[in-house]
Amino acid sequence: MKPPVIKFENVSFSYDSINVLEDVNLTVEERDFLSLVGPNGGGKTTILKLVLGLLKPVNGTVRVFGESPVKARSRIGYMPQYSSLDPLFPVTVMDVVLMGRLGNGKLLGAYKGADKKAAAKALQELEVYEVRNRPFSALSGGQRQRVLIARALVSDPELLLLDEPTASVDAVVENELFDLLNQLNKKITIALVTHDLGFVSSYVNLVACVSRRVVVHPTSEITGEMINEIYGCDVRMVRHDTIAPERHTNG
Amino acid sequence: MGEFLLDLQQQTFLQYAVLTGLLASIACGIIGSYVVTRRITYIAGAIAHSVLAGMGAARYCQVVCHWDWLHPLYGAIISALIAAVIIGMVSLSGRQREDTIIGAVWAIGMAIGILFIFKTPGYNEDLMSYLFGNILMVSSDDLWLIAGLDAIVVVVGLLFYKQFLAVCFDEEFARLRGIRVEFYYILLLCLTAITVVLLVTVVGIVMVIALLTLPVAVAGVFSKRLWHMMVLSTLFTILFTTAGLALSYGPNLPAGAVTIVLAGAVYLVVIVGSRVFRTRRL
Numbered sequence: 386m387k388p389p390v391i392k393f394e395n396v397s398f399s400y401d402s403i404n405v406l407e408d409v410n411l412t413v414e415e416r417d418f419l420s421l422v423g424p425n426g427g428g429k430t431t432i433l434k435l436v437l438g439l440l441k442p443v444n445g446t447v448r449v450f451g452e453s454p455v456k457a458r459s460r461i462g463y464m465p466q467y468s469s470l471d472p473l474f475p476v477t478v479m480d481v482v483l484m485g486r487l488g489n490g491k492l493l494g495a496y497k498g499a500d501k502k503a504a505a506k507a508l509q510e511l512e513v514y515e516v517r518n519r520p521f522s523a524l525s526g527g528q529r530q531r532v533l534i535a536r537a538l539v540s541d542p543e544l545l546l547l548d549e550p551t552a553s554v555d556a557v558v559e560n561e562l563f564d565l566l567n568q569l570n571k572k573i574t575i576a577l578v579t580h581d582l583g584f585v586s587s588y589v590n591l592v593a594c595v596s597r598r599v600v601v602h603p604t605s606e607i608t609g610e611m612i613n614e615i616y617g618c619d620v621r622m623v624r625h626d627t628i629a630p631e632r633h634t635n636g
Numbered sequence: 637m638g639e640f641l642l643d644l645q646q647q648t649f650l651q652y653a654v655l656t657g658l659l660a661s662i663a664c665g666i667i668g669s670y671v672v673t674r675r676i677t678y679i680a681g682a683i684a685h686s687v688l689a690g691m692g693a694a695r696y697c698q699v700v701c702h703w704d705w706l707h708p709l710y711g712a713i714i715s716a717l718i719a720a721v722i723i724g725m726v727s728l729s730g731r732q733r734e735d736t737i738i739g740a741v742w743a744i745g746m747a748i749g750i751l752f753i754f755k756t757p758g759y760n761e762d763l764m765s766y767l768f769g770n771i772l773m774v775s776s777d778d779l780w781l782i783a784g785l786d787a788i789v790v791v792v793g794l795l796f797y798k799q800f801l802a803v804c805f806d807e808e809f810a811r812l813r814g815i816r817v818e819f820y821y822i823l824l825l826c827l828t829a830i831t832v833v834l835l836v837t838v839v840g841i842v843m844v845i846a847l848l849t850l851p852v853a854v855a856g857v858f859s860k861r862l863w864h865m866m867v868l869s870t871l872f873t874i875l876f877t878t879a880g881l882a883l884s885y886g887p888n889l890p891a892g893a894v895t896i897v898l899a900g901a902v903y904l905v906v907i908v909g910s911r912v913f914r915t916r917r918l
Contacts, residue, residue, distance in 0.1 A: 437812060458812050465808065474673055474805050475859045484802045488814035493795045520860040540813070 388451030389414050390544055390574045391436055393599075396445035398431055405431050409445070409599045418566070418588055419576040423595035429578040432595060433546050436576070437463060449544070459488065462542030466549050467529040472522045478532050479517045482508060485539035507535040511565065527558035531565075538569070545569065547577040563588055640885040650881075652779050653771045653891075657877030659782050660834040663789040664848060665855075665870025667831040669862060670793070670824055672852040674804040677845060679727075679825065682738045683719045684832045684844040686745025690715025691766050691836075692752030699756050708766070709781055712836060716829035719745060724822040769840030769892035771881065782834055789830050792823070800824060801862055838877055839892035850899040851876060857910045876902070 391413035398406040405428045413419050421429045434440040435447050438454030449457035462485075485507070486500040508514040511531040516524060521532065530550055537545060550566075551559045566575055567588045592602045644650050671680050694711025697703045719741050726737045753763050765773065774782070793800070802810040803820045811817045835844045855868035880895025 439808065439811070459814060461812070463809065463812055465806070470806055471673070471675075473856070475856060475862050475865050476801070476805055477861055480801065480861060481805070483798070484806065484809060484813065487798065487802055487810065494798075496798060536809070 462537030485536040661873035682742040686719035688749025692749035720825035720829040
């Protein structure tokens, strides 16, 4: 049997002496669509960074494809929030997407034809090929999200991680984005951080409520009442602690 | 101006000066673009000022110990590289505030240099030419050294273009793609250090930071890709250094200062101009 795509076992993490995550257990199987929800500062992004090996757990183990996160990195595609990038930086859309091919080719010199082909293909898949020669900073928020997803996909990852893909885009763009992710989910495993549970729930099959501790709900079990509960996650943290983490494999 | 063109045909020192400006401009355009987009201008400033320690120490050894081979430029290179590595290591470790260490290296470098120069007979002239540049004093030996350093910076800076671009734009993503971010950051600071030494010969320690950033800032208005920015800012730097020499030559003004005032004026005009142009279009 294949190892799970992501496996957290009793993971704790703290910045200095402030506990961010406590005793987290999380299993994500192949072609799951996981949504991490919870209050700001609850540790959602920290979970993504632990999966990427950018942070190391204080206690417990994180395994990705059965390996250490650093070893598994080449199989992960990552989309950061575009607001973390310098809007004045002189790069075109093509330049940005080509960065996803770093580490594939030769050490010295420019990108090769194969890299450019792969980048063009990813841009077409995300329907932003037309703007390939425009400055990255001249694009709308939704277009930038797509370009960053294309950059994440250009290395053919088996796991796609997205940090707030719905931040600062309108409802229409958001819907399109999730249709697209739903398509991608037929081939690869997806985990994302989001505030908007309502929109996601038709596509995601796992919701992890992150507020220092993590409680995983398979979406088949989610009821209206539960959505309320997860939205009010910060105030009902105590109640979550009493629920034993459960995981139902679908199919 | 006419005097400059006439003397340029006859005087080797003037030819060397123009050539020095040309060579330094290439390194300046390439590395300056990385420095400005990565927003480490103040690290370049600290490295520039730390250069005084090396120049002062080397000059002291030349005069007092009679080590004639120890050219101040060698001292400059050593102290610039040391400053680059110290700042790079501290900023990567993240245990100290980066701006504190930048300020410390900046001032301590100056202080060490001033102590050496104070103890060297005939210090006034040297100090002035280190601080404010003296491009007309470049000898043919200096020119070879400058050409060698220039070649290193340009070749390394261009060979690793895609890595430097990724590290400057999105360091975290570059790390995830298997790029050794720390290595490239230190390498970039070392290339910056060498570029700073080249520019010190052109405009002096105090004004390096302006020549490293202003041409890039002007180029940035017209560039949508990093390499466009490099080409354009190289051309602008050539324009500023050569015009600075030409305009200062007749009235016997300090060339470095004229170069910087020129660069500053063009920057101001371009920034204001692009603002006006953009609001008109909207």
